[in-house]
Amino acid sequence: MKKYTEDLDFQGEEYISDWPSWSPQDIRRKKCALESARLMVDAAMTAPCAGGVPSIEAHIVYGQEELEAVARKVEEIAHTQESWKEPFLYEAVMVRDSDVIIFLGNTRCHETPLDAGCGLCGGTLDCGYFYEQKTQKYGLVDITDRSSKRMIDGPLCTARVGDLGYAVGSALWTAATLMVDARPFASMGMAGQKMGYCPKSGMVVGVPLAAKAKNPYVDVNVDYHLINMDKVLDNTRKIYQTARIIRGFDYRKWIPKPKKPDEEDV
Amino acid sequence: MGHLIGKEYCLDHLVDVAKSIVLAIHKAPQITGKTKIEAEIIWGEDLEPIIEVMGPVGKVMRYVQWDYETIKKCYEKGESPVIINIGAKVSKSNLNWNCGACGHDTCKEFNAYSKDYKGGGQMGGPSCNWKILDWTMACDWACASAWQHRVDNRIMGSLGFAMRALGFLPDMDVNIGLALGPPRDMVYYNREEMHKSMSYEMDKQDIVNCVPTMFTAFPGGGTPMYKTKDYWWAPPEFMGIGYSEEAMELYQQVLFEEVPEIVAKHADKIEARYKNKKK
Numbered sequence: 248m249k250k251y252t253e254d255l256d257f258q259g260e261e262y263i264s265d266w267p268s269w270s271p272q273d274i275r276r277k278k279c280a281l282e283s284a285r286l287m288v289d290a291a292m293t294a295p296c297a298g299g300v301p302s303i304e305a306h307i308v309y310g311q312e313e314l315e316a317v318a319r320k321v322e323e324i325a326h327t328q329e330s331w332k333e334p335f336l337y338e339a340v341m342v343r344d345s346d347v348i349i350f351l352g353n354t355r356c357h358e359t360p361l362d363a364g365c366g367l368c369g370g371t372l373d374c375g376y377f378y379e380q381k382t383q384k385y386g387l388v389d390i391t392d393r394s395s396k397r398m399i400d401g402p403l404c405t406a407r408v409g410d411l412g413y414a415v416g417s418a419l420w421t422a423a424t425l426m427v428d429a430r431p432f433a434s435m436g437m438a439g440q441k442m443g444y445c446p447k448s449g450m451v452v453g454v455p456l457a458a459k460a461k462n463p464y465v466d467v468n469v470d471y472h473l474i475n476m477d478k479v480l481d482n483t484r485k486i487y488q489t490a491r492i493i494r495g496f497d498y499r500k501w502i503p504k505p506k507k508p509d510e511e512d513v
Numbered sequence: 514m515g516h517l518i519g520k521e522y523c524l525d526h527l528v529d530v531a532k533s534i535v536l537a538i539h540k541a542p543q544i545t546g547k548t549k550i551e552a553e554i555i556w557g558e559d560l561e562p563i564i565e566v567m568g569p570v571g572k573v574m575r576y577v578q579w580d581y582e583t584i585k586k587c588y589e590k591g592e593s594p595v596i597i598n599i600g601a602k603v604s605k606s607n608l609n610w611n612c613g614a615c616g617h618d619t620c621k622e623f624n625a626y627s628k629d630y631k632g633g634g635q636m637g638g639p640s641c642n643w644k645i646l647d648w649t650m651a652c653d654w655a656c657a658s659a660w661q662h663r664v665d666n667r668i669m670g671s672l673g674f675a676m677r678a679l680g681f682l683p684d685m686d687v688n689i690g691l692a693l694g695p696p697r698d699m700v701y702y703n704r705e706e707m708h709k710s711m712s713y714e715m716d717k718q719d720i721v722n723c724v725p726t727m728f729t730a731f732p733g734g735g736t737p738m739y740k741t742k743d744y745w746w747a748p749p750e751f752m753g754i755g756y757s758e759e760a761m762e763l764y765q766q767v768l769f770e771e772v773p774e775i776v777a778k779h780a781d782k783i784e785a786r787y788k789n790k791k792k
Contacts, residue, residue, distance in 0.1 A: 295656055295668050330609040365670070366634010367645070367687065369616070370604070370627065376639075380616050397613025401642070408614075408642045412649025419542050419650065420657040431544045431650065433643060437612070450614060452544065452646065 265459055269311060280346035280458045281309055283427045287418040287456070291351050294417035296410040297363070302355040303414045306444040309347040317453075318342040320438035324398070335434040336472035342435060343477060344463035345455035349418060350439040352448025353411040358388045360404030367405035377402050398437055403449050415452050422456055429456035430464040520592075523696040527595045528556060530662045531693055537658035538599060541651040548647035549602040551682055552655075556595040560588055562779040563596070563690075566675040569771040573764045575719065577671040579707060584672075584692060586706040592695035598676050599655060600685025601648035604631050606641040614642040635674055635768075637687040648687060655691050666693050667701035678776050680783050725752060 263279070264272040288305045296302060308317065318339040325335030342348065355361075360377055369376020380402050382389040393400075415431050422429035435453025445451045457463050468474055496503065531554045538552045555563070564585045571578030587594050604627045606620040617623040620641075627639045652668055659666035672690025682688055692701060699705070721728055721741055730738040730745065738749040 294653055297670070328611060330611070364634075365636040366638040367636050367640050368634075368638060370630035370633035370638035372634060376616070395613070397618065399612045399614040399642075401612075401614040402616030403614055403642055405638065405640045405642060405645050406636075408645050409649040409652075412646040413653040413656075415646065416541060416650035416653025417657060420654055431542055431646075433544050433610070433612075450642065 276458060277309065277346040280427060280456055281307070283422065283425045283458070284309075284347040284349050284456055286425065287349060287421045287429070287454070288351075290417040290421040291349075291414040294410075294413040296413060297361055297406050300355070300361075300410075302353050302407055302410055304352050304354050304445050304447055306350040306352075306439065307347060308350065308439075308444065314342055314345060314348065317348060317435060317438055317442065320442055321434045324434060324438055324441070327398075331434065333472075337467055338432055338434045340467075340471055340475045340477070341430075341432075341463050342455060344457060344459075344475075346457045346459075347455070348435060348439070349454040349456070350436065350444040350451050351411065351414050351418060351454060352436075352440070352445030352451040353407050353414075354445075354447040354449075356403040356405075356407035356411070357400060357449025358390050361406040362386070363406065365406050367409070368402050374404075377404055399440075399450060408450055411450060411452065415454060418454055422454075427456050427458050428462040428464060429454055520696055524592065524694065527664065527694045527696075528554060530659075530664055531556075531595045531597055533662065534597060534655050534658045534691070534693070537654045538597075538651045541654035543647040543650065545608055545643050545647055547607055548644045549685075550648060550651050551600050551685055553598045553682060554595060555598060555676075555681070556593050560584070560593060560596065562679055562775070562783070563672065563675045564588060565775050565779075566678055566772055567671055569767045569775070570671065570674065573760075573767050574671070577674075579704060580667075580669050580671040580692075580701075582710060583701060583704055583706045587695055587700065594695060594700075595693045596672060596676075597655060597691040597693065598672070598681050598688055599648070599652050599691065600682035600688045601644065601651070602684070602686055603640045603644040603648060604637070604686040606644070608641065608643060610643070612643070615639065632686070636670065637677065640687065645687075652689055652691070659691065659693055664693050665695075665697060665700040665702075666691055678772055680776070680780055680787075683784070683787055 261275050262272045263275045264270075265276055267273065284307050288307065291303055291305060294303070308314070321335055321339040321342060325332050325339065360374060362374055364373045366372060366376075368374075378386065378388075382392065419429055419431060432453045432455065435455060436451040439445065439453050440448065440451040455464070535552045535554065538550065541550075564581065567577055567581035567584070571581040584594055605624055606615075609620050611619045615623045617626060623639070623641065630639055632638075656666060656668055669690050669692055672692065673688040676682070676690060677688045694700070697705075721739070725739065728739045728741055730740055736751060738745065739752055741750055
């Protein structure tokens, strides 16, 4: 009976708009994007994989503080390497402009490889390239020492990494089908992994998505980390206030009007 | 005015569907934006060398045997699958990301290693893992595109191995094959083509070999019996672990004798195709 009562209560209205940011109407819009993200994860989980072996895990992350933390991690990583610096700083801006981020990781690529001797990792006829560089006993890899001087603790089973690619591909295909903007990023994947998202994975890819008028992941300008919508808006706040106070009038008594054209000018 | 009936025109149309799928392959998003991907479409008589290579490999790899029998029987029935070969350049990094995923500290070190070992694996390798992600995303878009066209399909490493051995897409470092059609449900899953090609005993023995835990009796003694027959306790059966000369010999014979022999028969013709395209 309770269910019947709830069904009778099926009424309401939802106002949705992308402006102002983080307003109730914008958060409702973000919730729509969150639904898309969940469907994208569905697709990732059922993507083709070698031997039908489950190896994909996902984290869906949203919210102002959560996305800001990811953006700052991407910025931190950007400054660790010259080749990452500019693109990753641009991509940190994209994090802040996203509605949701999906992290997709492969839980087996560093610990339980395919063991098929495919050679994709090291170009050899067996899995020796992988195992020789791992702490292992009879093919069981000890991953308890999680410290690494490298950003990613390779080598990885490349066949498993391939499975991750299929999962990311399926998530993106679904985004495209739903007409939601999404792109895959290494920077966000590495940041997410360092933050503990997809905790069992050896490699992680970040897939941010957004349902906005302008796709946040394409058509950027130079120095995007310095010149972007957030900065433009903040600069407007900076400039416009001062422009108001350099002169003034009491609008209740007098408002300046455009000069009337002289008759000669007509 | 016109009238179409039967399946023949569907088989012809598969090639057009494959062309649409290749568009999806090239449209697939990339992480690096720097991975070169190529695809080609193969069907009809041009499948014969591929099927021929898969035959002996099937003797040492069960999953290859099933792919081989399915494709061969469809082809022989006049229902040629259409194969899309998807390749990528992944053995050299132009990223300079030095992320360590490949097992080297820098991309420069990886490239030096790769120069010596390039193409040494059955499926290719060594690989930059970010480029592998780009490639497999494209492969996934191929599969997704095929499903959206409602064409039965399966992405197959077995096809990739055969096409790579034969020299298809010679400029690429890795290959994989997407088999499409014929127009029926479940060609590559459930596999009607293989009905009656395996016995109950063979199927059961595969499971015993692959999942021995299912058949292990009380392990407390340290040398458990294996329950492989109804009266498993009399006389008892045990499993052993050891080097199999027979298995390894067959494996080596297939990989280093039978496959190269077939490849030698077809290599010139296949190589000429790419040379002619370049002209």
